[in-house]
Amino acid sequence: MVYSDSDLIKMCREDMIQLPTRSRLHWFKLLQVKHRELESVIHDMAHLIDPDIETRIISLIGMTGIGKTTMARQIINTMLKNYWGDSIKPNDIPYIFVPAPANGEKSFSWGNFYTRALRSANEILIDKKVQDANSEGVSKILKSHRSTVVAMREALESLIIHRNVRVLAIDEATHMLRFDHYAAVMDTIKSLGDIHNVKILLIGSYDLFDLVTDYGQTARRGEILHYKRYHENNDEYDDKAEFKAIIEKLQHKWPCNDIPNFAAISDELMQATLGSVGILKALMLSSLKLQLSSKNESWRPEHLKKASKSVKMLNKIRIETEHGEEKIAGACYGESFFSGNDFFSRISQKMGAAR
Amino acid sequence: MSDDYYFDVVSSYGNPSILHPLEPKNIGESTIESLAGYIVRLARAHHISTKNLMVNIIHPAVDQEKSWADSAYATIPLHPGSRTEKWTNVLNQLTGGQKLERCTLVWMQDVIAPQKLISKSQRYCPQCVISCADNGIELFDQLMWRIELVLACPLHKVRLRTATCGAAPAAKSAGLNRRSSAGHCRQCGIKAYRCDTSASEEATKSEVWAASQIADLIKHGASGGILNKNDFIKGMKKVADDICQGYLVRLAKKCGLPKSQTWRWVNDTNSTISLTALLQICSAVHCSLLSLLTGNPTYEPKTDFVRYCNQTHSPLQLKHVEALLRSELKKDAETAALANIAKKLGVTTRSLRDTFPELAARVVKKSTHDRLAAKKLARQRDEEECANLCRLLLEKNLTLTLNNAAKIVGKKWTKNSRMGTIFLRQRMDILDGKM
Numbered sequence: 030m031v032y033s034d035s036d037l038i039k040m041c042r043e044d045m046i047q048l049p050t051r052s053r054l055h056w057f058k059l060l061q062v063k064h065r066e067l068e069s070v071i072h073d074m075a076h077l078i079d080p081d082i083e084t085r086i087i088s089l090i091g092m093t094g095i096g097k098t099t100m101a102r103q104i105i106n107t108m109l110k111n112y113w114g115d116s117i118k119p120n121d122i123p124y125i126f127v128p129a130p131a132n133g134e135k136s137f138s139w140g141n142f143y144t145r146a147l148r149s150a151n152e153i154l155i156d157k158k159v160q161d162a163n164s165e166g167v168s169k170i171l172k173s174h175r176s177t178v179v180a181m182r183e184a185l186e187s188l189i190i191h192r193n194v195r196v197l198a199i200d201e202a203t204h205m206l207r208f209d210h211y212a213a214v215m216d217t218i219k220s221l222g223d224i225h226n227v228k229i230l231l232i233g234s235y236d237l238f239d240l241v242t243d244y245g246q247t248a249r250r251g252e253i254l255h256y257k258r259y260h261e262n263n264d265e266y267d268d269k270a271e272f273k274a275i276i277e278k279l280q281h282k283w284p285c286n287d288i289p290n291f292a293a294i295s296d297e298l299m300q301a302t303l304g305s306v307g308i309l310k311a312l313m314l315s316s317l318k319l320q321l322s323s324k325n326e327s328w329r330p331e332h333l334k335k336a337s338k339s340v341k342m343l344n345k346i347r348i349e350t351e352h353g354e355e356k357i358a359g360a361c362y363g364e365s366f367f368s369g370n371d372f373f374s375r376i377s378q379k380m381g382a383a384r
Numbered sequence: 385m386s387d388d389y390y391f392d393v394v395s396s397y398g399n400p401s402i403l404h405p406l407e408p409k410n411i412g413e414s415t416i417e418s419l420a421g422y423i424v425r426l427a428r429a430h431h432i433s434t435k436n437l438m439v440n441i442i443h444p445a446v447d448q449e450k451s452w453a454d455s456a457y458a459t460i461p462l463h464p465g466s467r468t469e470k471w472t473n474v475l476n477q478l479t480g481g482q483k484l485e486r487c488t489l490v491w492m493q494d495v496i497a498p499q500k501l502i503s504k505s506q507r508y509c510p511q512c513v514i515s516c517a518d519n520g521i522e523l524f525d526q527l528m529w530r531i532e533l534v535l536a537c538p539l540h541k542v543r544l545r546t547a548t549c550g551a552a553p554a555a556k557s558a559g560l561n562r563r564s565s566a567g568h569c570r571q572c573g574i575k576a577y578r579c580d581t582s583a584s585e586e587a588t589k590s591e592v593w594a595a596s597q598i599a600d601l602i603k604h605g606a607s608g609g610i611l612n613k614n615d616f617i618k619g620m621k622k623v624a625d626d627i628c629q630g631y632l633v634r635l636a637k638k639c640g641l642p643k644s645q646t647w648r649w650v651n652d653t654n655s656t657i658s659l660t661a662l663l664q665i666c667s668a669v670h671c672s673l674l675s676l677l678t679g680n681p682t683y684e685p686k687t688d689f690v691r692y693c694n695q696t697h698s699p700l701q702l703k704h705v706e707a708l709l710r711s712e713l714k715k716d717a718e719t720a721a722l723a724n725i726a727k728k729l730g731v732t733t734r735s736l737r738d739t740f741p742e743l744a745a746r747v748v749k750k751s752t753h754d755r756l757a758a759k760k761l762a763r764q765r766d767e768e769e770c771a772n773l774c775r776l777l778l779e780k781n782l783t784l785t786l787n788n789a790a791k792i793v794g795k796k797w798t799k800n801s802r803m804g805t806i807f808l809r810q811r812m813d814i815l816d817g818k819m
Contacts, residue, residue: 120480153402154440158431184431191404191429221520 034059045284048322053284057317062278064306065271069101070256071289073362077198077252078228084252085222088202088241090249090357091256092350097232100256109195122150124193130202134383137214142205143181146197158184165271190225199223200309202231206240210375215244221251231233242360255361258350259304261296272299275306279289279313285320289328301337303347312336392711404440404630408487409524410738414513414538414599416606419472419487420460421525426479428566435527436717445474462530463502464493464656484605487527495611495677497656500733502530507544509537510575510584513567517576523567528602529594536587538596543585545577582703594663597673604674612655615679620665623681627669641666705729708744712750718758719751770806774814784811 032048037056040048045056070089077084091097109123117123127149130141147155158176158329161183176184187196199205205214222229231237241251259268273295280291287358291298291313302308320328338346367376406426409417417425427437459469472485485491489501507529516523528534529544536543562582569579587595605611620632628634636646641661648655658727675682708729712719722744726733737744773789780787789807790796 042693056728108447118405119399120401122400151400151402153430154432154436157433157436161428182433187429188404191406192400214693 031095033131041051042282044278046286048284054314054318054321058282058356060279061096061099061103061310062275062306064275066257066259067096067217067306069255070100071104071108073254074105077254077362078105078108078230079174080195080226083112083252084228086219086229086231086241086251088233088237088251089255089256090233090235090253090353090361092236092258092303092305092353093170093346094307094311095256095305096310097256098200099307101200101230101232105198118169118193119293120192121194122188123195124198125150125194125196126198126200128200129202131201135164136208136210137205139217140176140178140181143178143185144176144184147181147188150192150194152184152188155181155184155297172360182214185221186224189221189227194225194227196228196230197307198230198232198257200232202234203240206237211240212244214378215241219250235349238353238357238360253357253360254358254364259299259306261299263303266306269296275309279310285317285328287320287326287328289316289330291319301343303343303350308338312338401478403478403480405480407480408482408484409522410526410606411486412485412603412607414528414603414606416602417487417524418530418764419462419468419475419484419723420530422487423460424477424566425522425524440470441478442475445478446471446561457459462488462527463498464496465498469493469502477669479701483608486608489531489605490526491605492601492611493656494613495616495656496662499658500532501659503512503532505546507546508567509540509542509544510580511540512537514557514578516567516736517578523717525566525578527606530598530706531598531659532604533663534595534598535589536595537550538592538599540584541588545580546669546708591668597663597666598659600672600674601677604678609678611677612679616648616657616677618679619676619681623665623671623676626681628682635665635669639665640642643719653815657670659721661667706740706743709736711748712747713743719747719801721755722748766803766806766809770803770810773807774810778814784814 032052032055034055037052038059040056042192044054048056074087074089076082077087081313086154089101102275109117125146127142127146130138130145144155156176158180160180171197189197198220204209205218208214216231218231221227231241238253243252259272261269273292276295276298277292280288285290298309298312301311312333313336315330316332319332320326323329323332332353337343403426406422406429408422409415410717423442424434427434430437449686461471468488468490469485472488472490474484475484489496489498490782502735504527508525509529512526513523523630534544568575569577572579586590620635621630624630624632624635628638632650633643636643639646639661639684641664645661648656662676665671666676669681669683670685671681671683708725720728722736723733725747726736729736773792774784776792777784784807784809786797786799786804797807799805799808
């Protein structure tokens with residue numbers, strides 16, 4: 030029997046153990062845990078996507094595989110429901126998620142992008158869009174055999190207005206901005222954000238940082254949200270303990286009778302995953318697959334060899350991530366003029382005294 | 385599942401409607417938008433042509449097999465009836481429940497007959513559209529303008545115009561597809577029909593009265609009201625009691641309506657009454673239309689209602705028709721027959737006679753005179769030609785036969801043909817020595 034996602038998410042671990050291997054694996058894939066960094070990003074995001082906040086372009090940046098896309102796909106709808114549930118009407122589409130296309134062309138294809146955006150909002154007859162030209166009191170419908178880029182852009186603008194779209198998320202936004210004329214791309218994105226106060230959420234790895242910070246408008250009307258990984262040597266928080274708690278949570282839902290004690294090797298797992306929850310999840314999923322295909326579904330520590338990333342690959346990711354973190358430091362949301370520890374305590378004291 | 389977990393399943397907001405949840409204009413007002421205009425606006429909101437919206441989305445949803453034709457815009461049902469009910473139900477579903485039945489006359493289906501209720505031509509009040517355009521309000525098509533009996537705007541007291549381009553032929557090619565923009569000329573694309581620069585015509589008192597009565601009725605439907613046959617029967621009986629001592633026959637006579645028909649309207653719960661007959665009753669007994677239909681007739685000052693000819697709403701503006709008739713009268717060449725002029729305008733001869741009785745009579749007189757004169761001239765020419773032919777045959781010492789005539793003319797006339805008859809008559813005259 031094949032179970033749908035909606036059936037699977039209703040089941041608990043005890044029910045799950047009775048199910049076939051494939052369903053168990055899929056259930057564990059769908060399962061996500063809440064953790065400190067995720068909660069922090071959600072909290073900041075909830076503040077920034079408020080229509081009354083001036084910020085128009087939000088860039089969600091983080092290391093590869095940390096779970097940015099999962100977060101954007103899943104959480105924002107829930108967030109909108111929780112924060113603006115009352116003001117959102119049944120026929121509204123408050124959130125559009127568009128994966129930016131990378132189709133091997135030498136320039137970015139806006140036609141492709143608008144098509145994806147319209148498709149993700151279930152817009153009708155995307156290939157039959159017509160441009161509506163009104164000038165000097167004369168209305169014209171410019172006919173074409175297939176939808177033009179202008180026609181699709183107008184259709185997207187109309188959709189944003191009529192469906193009360195609050196957030197337009199563009200995943201892998203680096204694909205859009207890697208060409209020389211990225212300022213023109215950013216101009217177009219910004220102008221989308223000007224329609225009906227829609228917030229543009231750009232999602233990408235650290236490459237995105239260079240591109241968005243070079244654009245003046247982003248500096249003025251944008252914010253960068255850093256989805257951080259967990260560090261072994263974090264002065265502010267006990268990241269090791271938090272990472273261990275995440276492992277325990279995932280371990281608690283392990284859909285096999287033989288549960289491996291991942292929590293015991295939490296420090297090693299933190300190193301092997303560079304503190305990324307996304308990579309940890311991938312490692313555990315791969316381990317589960319190996320365990321489910323082994324005899325009697327018994328766990329063996331050898332599974333970890335194949336489940337974790339190779340050392341070279343991991344080093345490559347580490348170098349890129351460390352470089353990115355260094356670059357992004359001081360540019361993210363919350364790292365403002367008032368955020369220096371000594372300075373902040375002085376300010377707090379002053380304000381307390383004034384009161 | 386505890387709060388520590390969540391699932392990576394994209395959640396969506398309920399089940400959004402397939403089409404944009406566009407609200408109809410002026411819900412609850414007498415100026416409510418028509419369903420036809422709403423569909424045009426909806427297509428515009430989706431940036432697709434009205435044709436594509438109809439053919440690909442609406443027609444499959446209402447199981448309509450009829451293919452798209454040029455007149456499809458006019459075939460969006462507005463009249464009271466089951467087809468309109470089906471369309472509004474389907475469109476309500478597609479747009480997420482926008483109360484679109486109010487944009488049609490489906491709410492009066494128990495009482496009012498659908499025949500000849502909706503005008504075939506698209507009309508507008510020139511002052512309403514101009515004021516909307518000047519105030520930056522999006523133009524739309526009012527349901528009231530679609531009713532055949534509404535000839536005037538009750539607000540501006542001017543005659544409605546048919547949506548026909550008044551621009552010069554050269555300017556008309558600028559428009560590409562006008563079907564998709566409400567309030568714009570369908571031919572040249574000018575906003576608020578500014579291509580028609582003619583002055584607004586003042587409506588008669590009768591026209592304004594009828595339009596106001598219908599406007600009140602539309603407002604009732606636009607606010608969610610439904611006409612009920614029992615209320616109408618109650619209203620009719622009350623009027624008969626108040627005015628004619630309870631006798632329906634007397635009421636029918638007073639209103640100039642057939643007695644048997646009036647009896648059926650009141651006693652047969654399945655019968656429906658025409659809007660024209662209703663206005664005749666209201667005019668005769670001086671009561672308001674809405675109050676009669678809702679069972680509580682209220683009486684008002686006398687207004688003479690003139691029953692209109694059904695063809696008054698020709699697809700062309702009255703001024704243009706008048707100008708055409710006058711130009712025919714001024715023509716030096718033969719005036720076209722009234723039937724041909726009517727055919728050219730797409731109306732009936734009767735409607736031209738009813739609308740412009742004096743002008744139409746003059747056109748008929750002149751065209752008859754011109755036709756007779758032309759006929760006389762042609763006959764003279766033929767006589768002359770035959771006489772010349774006879775002379776030529778005699779000069780050549782040939783007998784005056786049709787065969788010999790054919791040798792000279794090059795074609796054979798039969799003895800019953802017009803030329804043959806003239807030739808043979810002239811031959812007889814020559815033989816008798818008359819020529």
